[in-house]
Amino acid sequence: MENEAVITMKSLCKFYEMGDQVVHALDAINLDFERNDYAAIMGPSGSGKSTLMNIIGCLDTPTSGSYELNHQSVAEMDDDELARIRNKEIGFVFQTFNLLPRLNCLRNVELPLIYAGVPPEERLQRAEEALIKVGLKERMTHKPAELSGGQIQRVAIARALINKPSIILADEPTGNLDTATSHDIMDIFGALSNAGNTIILITHEEDIARYTRRIIRLRDGKIESDNRQ
Amino acid sequence: MLLRETIIQAISSLAVNKLRSWLTIMGVAVGVFSIIAVMTALDAVDKSVESGLTSLGANTFQIQKNPATVFGxxxxxxxxxxxxxxxxxxxxxxxxxxxxxARTIGFIIISPANQAKYANLSTNPDVTLTGGDENFSLANGFTVARGRNIAENDIRYARNTAVLGSEVAEKLFPSGENPQNRFIKVNGEVYNVVGVFEKKGAAFGQSQDNFVLIPITRYLDHINEKSSLSITIEALSRKQYQLAIDQAIGAMRLARGLSIKEKNDFEIRTNESLIDSFRDIKIAIGTGAFIISFMALLTAGVGIMNIMLVSVTERTREIGIRKSIGAPRRTILQQFLLESFFLSLVGGVIGILAGTTAGNVVAWKFNLPPIFPWIWITVSMVVCSGIGMAFGLFPAWKAANLDPVEALRPK
Known part of the structure; x- marks a missing residue:
């Protein structure tokens, strides 16, 4: 059970054509993530970490190679199947938060449940629970503009958690936050990991990466190192 | 269930850009308004005309110099x-x-816009002075309410007798005084009132009772304003109606001294021909209104498409967010289609309400009961919804097929 793979990537490649040049954003990546992994993907800009995250998050598909998420082969899925996988299996936390500014916290958090077809009463109840879990009981009916950066990111984490995804995928989750708030957010991720969630972070900050138990370094579309600590 | 959520999302998105949404809605409303208003008004006038134009008695037709309406x-x-x-x-x-x-043959000659006076009272200068004979009332469906009709002797001796239309009688004798044997003046000429006609009501929004009837011989002797006579003929029976028309054409050609080669230089008017000629006008106006409305709706549709394309561009990030948390293409498509659908639907409803109101103001002016052109309302609703969907489809399709990675990329 401990070593069951949630994500398996085999010789995964992603090429972009830029004019007459072919850019190898990801070049033959072999990578597994196990259940309850808590990993950081690091690397300089242009190393391919955003591309890797987009593929792990099913926002994009690889040019070649295989990608299995929970034993489902994602590489050949069409747009709507990918949307369903994103909805059920993945919780996104973005650097720029990506909440809908017109909706209050509860409405933002329940959004994935709408697309999952959950009835309204249950949606609201689960959204409340998720917001309580990230410590925002008092701010549920506020809109994102009325919250601080740290609070907004907590709302985003609550939204990522709401559909009980297989993995939580965080792209520079502390990139727009000050140091103290960053550590608060990382404490939340630590708690989520302890609760058994699988978490993959993308960051270029060493002290943020140190919160995780595994650091994967990318360079020029290849894995440079993969260390567990 | 998801549809309900999508509808709520669509409406709240429209509510964000209120001014923009309303302007787009007004575009649709104007198009629908023009067609509904014109069609309602035409229907109203149509009813008025059919009752007004059948004012000629049964089995009756008229010979006049010119047709009722001239095209070309x-x-x-x-x-x-x-x-x-x-x-x-x-x-x-x-x-x-x-x-x-013929059973009866009557002559009429008309001078519009005269002023009638009695004592210190006078009418507006819009009274028709009609020179007629004893058959005028029969041919035009008037009955004498008081006193007597024009008699053969009045014609023979060109007497200055007059029979009043009920409106003129009301104006000049407001207290209900009996007008018989009173002397009135019309444009300076003095007439002895011998009778008053029963009220007939309005047609084309105009009173049919605002006239003074004098013997045609008197008219021809004393009124300088010479215009063409019209002749009203009542056939012997329904069976002989068409025959009578043919005979009348022959008799009139003879009277006008036309040679065989010459065409008729007069017109036969029947109830049917009047209604027909009005139909021509109705079709012309209706077609014009339809084309203009169609253009307006097309423009409105382009406006909807334009605004939806702007909306998709502005909300690229929102679309990206929704897609990243699992919105399928169909839902995004629905959301944007519903927005354009609502814009055109609301525009359509406003246009219908305003158009029906405007059309019924015309109906009210013509003293007619209110009219609801159900057919045009239905057509407008269908066309509007269709336009909303058709012109919203491309922007919605564009939104649904946005690449989530591109959509989420910070700008």
Whole structure:
């Protein structure tokens, strides 16, 4: 059970054509993530970490190679199947938060449940629970503009958690936050990991990466190192 | 269930850009308004015309110089303009030739816009002075309410007798005083009132009772304003109606002295021909209104598409967010389609309400009961919804097929 793979990537490649040049954003990546992994993907800009995250998050598909998420082969899925996988299996936390500014916290958090077809009463109840879990009981009916950066990111984490995804995928989750708030957010991720969630972070900050138990370094579309600590 | 959520999302998105949404809605509303208003008004006028134009009695037709309505231009118009007036002599000749084939033959000559006076009271200068004979009332469906009709002797001796239309009588004798044997003045000429006609009501929004009838001979002797006579003929029976028309054409050609080669230089008017000629106008106006409305709706549709494309561009990030948390293409498509659908639907409803109101103001002016053109309302709703969907489809499709990675990329 401990070593069951949630994500398996085999010789995964992603090429972009830029004019007459072919850019190898990801070049033959072999990578597994196990259940309850808590990993950081690091690397300089242009190393391919955003591309890797987009593929792990099913926002994009690889040019070649295989990608299995929970034993489902994602590489050949069409747009709507990918949307369903994103909805059920993945919780996104973005650097720029990506909440809908017109909706209050509860409405933002329940959004994935709408697309999952959950009835309204249950949606609201689960959204409340998720917001309580990230410590925002008092701010549920506020809109994102009325919250601080740290609070907004907590709302985003609550939204990522709401559909009980297989993995939580965080792209520079502390990139727009000050140091103290960053550590608060990382404490939340630590708690989520302890609760058994699988978490993959993308960051270029060493002290943020140190919160995780595994650091994967990318360079020029290849894995440079993969260390567990 | 998801549809309900999508509808809520669509409406709240529209509510964010209120001014923009309303402007787009107004575009649709104007198009629908023009077609509904014109069609309602036409329907109203149509009803009025059919009751008004059947004012000729049963089995009755008229001979006049010109048709009721003139279409076309240039040569055909010039031909009509060159027609000679129908004179009293021609009319008498016609009557002589036609007498045996008709139950009654009446003559009318009309001078519009006269002022009638009695004591210190006077009417507006919009009274029709009608020169007629004893058959006027029969042919035009008037009955005498008080006193007597014009008599044969009034005609023979060109007496200055007059029978009043009920509206003129009300104006000049407001206290209900009996107008009989009172002397009124019309344009300076004095007439002895011998009777008053029963009220007939309005047609085309105009009173039919605002006239003074005097003997045609008196008219021809004393009124300088000479215009063409019209002749009203009542056939012997329904069976002989068409035959009577044919005979009347022959008799009139003879009276006008036309050679075989010449065409008729007069017109036969029947209830049917009047209604038909009005139909022509109705179709012309209706087609015009339809084309203009269609153009307006097309423009409105382009406006909807434009605004939806702007909306998709502005909300790229929102679309990206929704897609990243699992919104399928179909839902995004629905959301944007619903937005354009609502824009055109609300525009359609406003246009219908305003158009029906405007059309019914016309109906009210014509003293007609309110009209709801259900057919046009239905057509408008269908066309509107169709336009909303058709012009919203491309922007919605564009939104649904956005690449989530591109959509989420910070700008």
């Amino acid at each position: 231009s240039g040569h055909s118009r010039n031909l009509l303009a060159n027609r000679k007036d129908i004179t009293y002599q021609q009319a008498l000749l016609f009557k002589k030739n036609m007498q045996s084939q």
